[in-house]
Amino acid sequence: MxxxxxxxxxxxxxxxxxxxxxxxxxxxxxxxxxxxxxxxxxxxxxxxxxxxxxxxxxxxxxxxxxxxxxxxxxxxxxxxxxxxxxxxxxxxxxxxxxxxxxxxxxxxxxxxxxxxxxxxxxxxxxxxxxxxxxxxxxxxxxxxxxxxxxxxxxxxxxxxxxxxxxxxxxxxxxxxxxxxxxxxxxxPALVPFTFSDSRFAEVSGIALPVLARATTGPAFAEALLCTHRGLSGPAMLQVSSYWTSGEAVDIDLIPTIDLTETLRKARSTDPRKSITTILARVLPSRLVDHLTAEFDLSGNCAEWSDGRIENLRLALSHWQVKPTGTEGYxxxxxxxxxxxxxxxxxxxxxxxxxxxxxxxxxxxxxxxxxxxxxxxxxxxxxxxxxxxxxxxx
The missing domain is CATH 3.50.50.60 (FAD/NAD(P)-binding domain)
Structure with a gap:
């Protein structure tokens, strides 16, 4: 033929x-x-x-x-x-x-x-x-x-x-x-990240807007989704195309939130409330619980100094996670x-x-x-x- x-x-x-x-x-x-x-x-x-x-x-x-x-x-x-x-x-x-x-x-x-x-x-x-x-x-x-x-x-x-x-x-x-x-x-590209320690299994299903980037490449302002295997959602899929094995991913969990103003105001209006209670107003409560140990979110609002608030803002706006790999092809x-x-x-x-x-x-x-x-x-x-x-x- x-x-x-x-x-x-x-x-x-x-x-x-x-x-x-x-x-x-x-x-x-x-x-x-x-x-x-x-x-x-x-x-x-x-x-x-x-x-x-x-x-x-x-x-x-x-x-x-x-x-x-x-x-x-x-x-x-x-x-x-x-x-x-x-x-x-x-x-x-x-x-x-x-x-x-x-x-x-x-x-x-x-x-x-x-x-x-x-x-x-x-x-x-x-x-x-x-x-x-x-x-x-x-x-x-x-x-x-x-x-x-x-x-x-x-x-x-x-x-x-x-x-x-x-x-x-x-x-x-x-x-x-x-x-x-x-x-x-x-x-593989446009693919979810995996973590060998299943660290996100307890917060599986949580989604929130973030600003994420790999070591090289642009930052992507899209949604992050926690899964049993790791991190997915449009932001993570975009970043995966630029990610190199062994590198960390930089994630801003509060891209549209003035955390400094939020916590300083709470220090005056709700001094006896825990810092986690205030954070749960602007972030998913299960995620706040998940981050408590990593960021030492102990204490009431009255106990938080400007310096400690600033350190938390920096930590949440540059949250570093290191994937084990991706879900592959x-x-x-x-x-x-x-x-x-x-x-x-x-x-x-x-x-x-x-x-x-x-x-x-x-x-x-x-x-x-x-x-x-x-x-x-x-x-x-x-x-x-x-x-x-x-x-x-």
């Missing part, structure tokens, strides 16, 4: 590329349904993009690589497509856009767009081998039969290693290395690292040394923040590759 373009992977990037790659496109995937990771994203409502997207929202060894694709396919372009399909959407915090109804609406839209352009979709299809001479030759197994497909263009959109229970593997990296492309170190939303961008064209996503070979989406060393950024990279990189293929003779 011969096709002009073969796309490996029917996820966000693969399906979107199929809608832009022109004639004679075949998309193959091992899953029973297309867009499986899209279906579970955003709590089932798909955080499909963000209102404010720029290169600063992405991690890569080359922070400039993503700029071209992101500039040529913007969030507003995708919003226009979503609206044209009659899909209701709404903005949550920090510019995050979600479907009003279901993430399945996005999957259906992508499949419809691809099929409208004549693309064929083969699901439950196993990729056996990829070879290249004058054309790409890919051995597949479908419905118990071995099929060989030849293609002028091969697009690798098989994603990273995150959420292996859905079939995620490092297959894209194997193909890259097979064709001489470098792959940067990969690890099992729950990671994305994979940090991937196909080295030095080997790819930033305008077309094509391999510089292998004509007709493209890598898009999560397989590339471009990793977005939490909040719709990784989907926008999928759309933008897929559009870049698809339009480049469509415009080739």
């Amino acid at each position: 011969k096709v002009r373009t073969l796309i490996l992977g029917a996820g966000a990037a693969g399906l979107f590329c199929a809608a832009h790659a022109g004639r004679d496109v075949l998309v193959v995937d091992h899953a029973k349904r297309a867009g499986e990771k899209i279906r579970i994203s955003g709590g089932g409502r798909c955080n499909f993009t963000n209102m404010d997207v720029s290169a600063k929202n992405f991690l890569s060894q080359n922070p400039h690589f993503c700029k071209s694709a992101l500039a040529r396919y913007t969030p507003w372009d995708f919003i226009g497509l979503v609206s044209a399909h009659g899909i209701g959407w709404h903005e949550k915090t920090l510019g995050q856009l979600f479907c009003d109804n279901s993430a399945k609406d996005i999957v259906n839209m992508l499949v419809t767009e691809a099929e409208k352009e004549g693309a064929k979709l083969w699901l439950e299809t196993e990729i056996i081998e990829v070879r290249h001479t004058d054309r790409f030759t890919v051995s597949l197994r479908r419905n118990g039969k071995d099929i060989t497909v030849e293609a002028d263009h091969l697009v690798v959109a098989t994603g990273g290693k995150s959420i292996p229970k859905m079939g995620a593997t490092g297959f894209a990296y194997q193909i890259a290395e097979q064709f001489g492309l470098a792959v940067t170190e990969t690890r 099992r729950t990671a939303e994305v994979t940090l690292g991937g196909v080295d961008t030095d080997g790819l064209s930033s305008t077309t996503m094509e391999a510089k040394q292998v004509d007709g070979l493209y890598f898009i989406g999560e397989s590339v060393d471009v990793t977005g923040w939490l909040g719709g950024y990784n989907f926008q990279w999928a759309w933008a990189s897929a559009h870049a590759a698809g339009t480049a293929i469509a415009n080739r003779a």
Whole structure:
């Protein structure tokens, strides 16, 4: 069987590329349904993009690589497509856009767009081998039969290693290395932290707004969630992308609270009340109990000097915790690292040394923040590759 373009992977990037790659496109995937990771994203409502997207929202060894694709396919372009399909959407915090109804609406839209352009979709299809001479030759197994497909263009959109229970593997990296492309170190990102001493089990379920950061990287003003295994919530997921094993995470537990004013006032109005009682007015009481020993929260308000209040303020605004590790690829939303961008064209996503070979989406060393950024990279990189293929003779 011969096709002009073969796309490996029917996820966000693969399906979107199929809608832009022109004639004679075949998309193959091992899953029973297309867009499986899209279906579970955003709590089932798909955080499909963000209102404010720029290169600063992405991690890569080359922070400039993503700029071209992101500039040529913007969030507003995708919003226009979503609206044209009659899909209701709404903005949550920090510019995050979600479907009003279901993430399945996005999957259906992508499949419809691809099929409208004549693309064929083969699901439950196993990729056996990829070879290249004058054309790409890919051995597949479908419905118990071995099929060989030849293609002028091969697009690798098989994603990273995150959420292996859905079939995620490092297959894209194997193909890259097979064709001489470098792959940067990969690890789980946007993933909860774990602690070997189960120190947060007693406060599991507590959530509060914090300002958190790793040793390097920006500070994130989002929610923290205590779990039986450790710390999660948007703030921790964001920080995990910048965290290095063995380092501490700096957490401001009182980013919007003037603790000095609160405690000084209580010293006058409620001198006989314990300091923990006053703290429980501004922080979850179970968390206050949990921190009592660590910060010596003994005594009544009248006993607390200005110096002791200031020391507590500093301690709570720079709470240092050292995770044992993370929950790994099992729950990671994305994979940090991937196909080295030095080997790819930033305008077309094509391999510089292998004509007709493209890598898009999560397989590339471009990793977005939490909040719709990784989907926008999928759309933008897929559009870049698809339009480049469509415009080739």
